[in-house]
Amino acid sequence: MVRGVATDLKFPLAGFATLSITADFLYPIIWKAIRILETSAAQLKVLILTCDGASANRKFFNLHGQVNDFVYFTDNPFSEDGRKIYFVSDVPHLIKTTRNCFSNSFSHLNTRKLWNNGKDMSWIHLLTLFEQHCEMSLYTPCPKLIRSHLDLTPFGRMKVNLAAQVLSSTVANALEMMYGDNVSKTVNFLRIIDKFFDCLNVRNLYEGRNKRNPNLNPYTNINDERLQWLTGDFLSYFDLWEQSVLQRPGAFTNKQREGMLLSRQTLTGLKISVLSIVACVKFLLEIGAKFVLTHNFNRDPLEQHFGHYRHRAGDNSNPTVYDVRHMMTTMRAVGAQALAP
Known part of the structure; x- marks a missing residue:
């Protein structure tokens, strides 16, 4: 097509x-x-x-x-x-595979035990938040979070909106407010993935203004801060994560250390998409485009x-x-x- x-x-x-x-x-x-x-x-x-x-x-x-x-x-x-x-x-597909890797950390298939610099990044953190503060509470810090986000069915795994809503800054803020420093690595991971998806899912000229989210603004400048963040802070986050896993003391096998990270295919896909889309945005702006909407790359x-x-x-x-x-x-x-x- x-x-x-x-x-x-x-x-x-x-x-x-x-x-x-x-x-x-x-x-x-x-x-x-x-x-x-x-x-x-x-x-x-x-x-x-x-x-x-x-x-x-x-x-x-x-x-x-x-x-x-x-x-x-x-x-x-x-x-x-x-x-x-x-x-x-495809960025929406990457969001789903990232969510799937995270959901198998200490939960579901239990094939991963995500770990970063001394702390676990567990799907159980989200389950605990939902069951203690969202499911039966009149005041919920995450209004959109429902059981379908956490108990994944084969059909639910295919829906991008469920993945994007659970890997969001709203959930990260609620976790930080309720559990503090104990879940700091999970909170940081959610915020980084949320910003990544926002930066590469700009749909129109006004969504960023209407939602008061500058990450959803159209790209109009090759020196946009978001482009520098994607190729700098975002990619280096995963490099530092991998280094901390490789340097973790203990008699872990290579397979066990790989299970402390996202899957190799997902990490490669994230890197390819970031480098390619940033290069395309800069190219289009340089040849005279007034703005670029990154949603058109999916x-x-x-x-x-x-x-x-x-x-x-x-x-x-x-x-x-x-x-x-x-x-x-x-x-x-x-x-x-x-x-x-």
């Missing part, structure tokens, strides 16, 4: 029926699409490729660098101005597109390839996805 950064363009370019996909099959498909967009009559300029954190997508990124390189951009051979193409790991329209398939199929939860092809053609021709003549 093609999505405009500065326009409302959302167009399903092509669909492929597969049982599974690997990076070597994905490579020619993606580059053929880029060639068509850049060299056809449309003359669209491709700036970023956004996808989720599936292993085939990560391997596709790595195909554009040397072995063990950290790859978040590549040269665009079809551009006349030497423009680069940046890789972005793949929400693609998720909505899949939702249209499920909706149009009626009671058929398993449409055939021919059904999907017909629905894609229909959606191209009518409604919000139609191209101007």
Whole structure:
């Protein structure tokens, strides 16, 4: 799917029926699409490729660098101005995987025991807050926090709003007010993730003003404090966290130390997205954009597109390839996805 950064363009370019996909099959498909967009009559300029954190997508990124390189951009051979193409790991998806890692810390699957500089970062802290001060209380410090945020179902794990609301500064403030220094590392973690999501989820020109949250303001200056915070304080937070785990005294195995951190895939996705989106924002502002909305770098329209398939199929939860092809053609021709003549 093609999505405009500065326009409302959302167009399903092509669909492929597969049982599974690997990076070597994905490579020619993606580059053929880029060639068509850049060299056809449309003359669209491709700036970023956004996808989720599936292993085939990560391997596709790595195909554009040397072995063990950290790859978040590549040269665009079809551009006349030497423009680069940046890789972005979908930010809403990263919020969900971060929440999932955190939820398994001392709880749920119990596969992680997040630890940072002498203190645990536990999902139990949130459960305790909810059960002691929110569930049966007339005054609740977290009005939006409900049982669905904490007792995750397979469907609940797919909802971005549940992840964003539980990894929020509101929950962090409530934890700090009720339990003080005992949960300081959990509080700091929640605040950092909340600011990260706000900075990379700017939707319109007025949300920051209306919500009195400067992190939701549009980007208008390449020297914006948020861009410096993302590439500086945010990324260094995870580097310092990893150093504290590696230097933690005790006879811990490598697997146990890895369980004290977020998953390696999530950490890599966070780093790729931050470096790529910051570079794209600066590039757009430098070539004359009056403002940049970072929400346009995610793949929400693609998720909505899949939702249209499920909706149009009626009671058929398993449409055939021919059904999907017909629905894609229909959606191209009518409604919000139609191209101007």
